[in-house]
Amino acid sequence: xxxxxxxWLWQGVAILDLVFLSLIMLVLAYLPGKLIHTxxxxxxxxxxxxxxxxxxxxxxxxxxxxxxxxxxxxxxxxHPSIFEDIGIPSLFDTYPVAxxxxxxxVIGGRIAQxxxxxxxxxxxxxxxxxxxxxxxxxxxxxxxxALFPEGGCKGKRIHEFRWGIFEISLEAGxxxxxxxxxYEAQDEFEWKDNETAPQKIWKLLNLTNNRANYHVFDAFxxxxxxxxxxxxxxxxxxxxQWQKEYLD
Numbered sequence: 001x002x003x004x005x006x007x008w009l010w011q012g013v014a015i016l017d018l019v020f021l022s023l024i025m026l027v028l029a030y031l032p033g034k035l036i037h038t039x040x041x042x043x044x045x046x047x048x049x050x051x052x053x054x055x056x057x058x059x060x061x062x063x064x065x066x067x068x069x070x071x072x073x074x075x076x077x078x079h080p081s082i083f084e085d086i087g088i089p090s091l092f093d094t095y096p097v098a099x100x101x102x103x104x105x106v107i108g109g110r111i112a113q114x115x116x117x118x119x120x121x122x123x124x125x126x127x128x129x130x131x132x133x134x135x136x137x138x139x140x141x142x143x144x145x146a147l148f149p150e151g152g153c154k155g156k157r158i159h160e161f162r163w164g165i166f167e168i169s170l171e172a173g174x175x176x177x178x179x180x181x182x183y184e185a186q187d188e189f190e191w192k193d194n195e196t197a198p199q200k201i202w203k204l205l206n207l208t209n210n211r212a213n214y215h216v217f218d219a220f221x222x223x224x225x226x227x228x229x230x231x232x233x234x235x236x237x238x239x240x241q242w243q244k245e246y247l248d
Contacts, residue, residue, distance in 0.1 A: 029114035094146035
């Protein structure tokens with residue numbers, strides 16, 4: 001009983017910390033980028049870590065890679081839940097790719113925009129083309145980029161991968177670091193089509209199993225592949241193997 005009480009107390013403090021920090025970051029986000037760019041990224045990652053604590057998620061990083069991670073990389077992951085939008089940047093120094101609709105979220109959207117999130121209108125060819133160039137520019141500046149090759153939140157099962165990011169990896173010569181996300185309470189973490197973001201966040205606050213496992217594996221190097229189709233298929237097959245190992 002005492003342990004549970006202490007857990008609730010700690011989570012309550014984290015929620016208050018999140019509210020206070022969110023207000024500060026929201027105010028800072030309206031300042032010119034040149035005034036905040038030196039520290040806002042670090043503050044954003046701390047905000048994500050506080051958000052994880054406020055939700056009470058037991059987030060665990062599993063490092064399966066044998067070789068050191070590249071200095072610059074493209075991080076990819078499966079996308080079953082809303083949680084990875086804060087889970088990934090809480091663990092990795094990456095610039096995420098997000099759907100354009102996120103930009104309009106009252107607090108999180110403005111904070112994400114100020115933190116350097118790359119936005120895309122998924123149904124617009126022009127927007128996807130602009131995103132590809134933005135990713136290349138970010139990689140050339142030594143920034144790590146994170147995205148979901150399934151093209152959005154597709155549920156707990158692995159869907160087909162889009163080959164765009166594999167083409168960028170080949171052209172830019174930048175390796176891909178795969179992260180497989182395994183939520184032990186798969187059904188509770190899964191973001192279903194009929195759920196709003198506030199509804200999903202409320203459910204995450206009331207999980208029966210709060211364990212989130214993020215498995216990081218050795219990078220895929222573009223020099224090992226001849227074309228984007230073969231590259232995409234190889235990585236997709238590997239994700240299906242991880243699905244069988246961790247989810248089935």
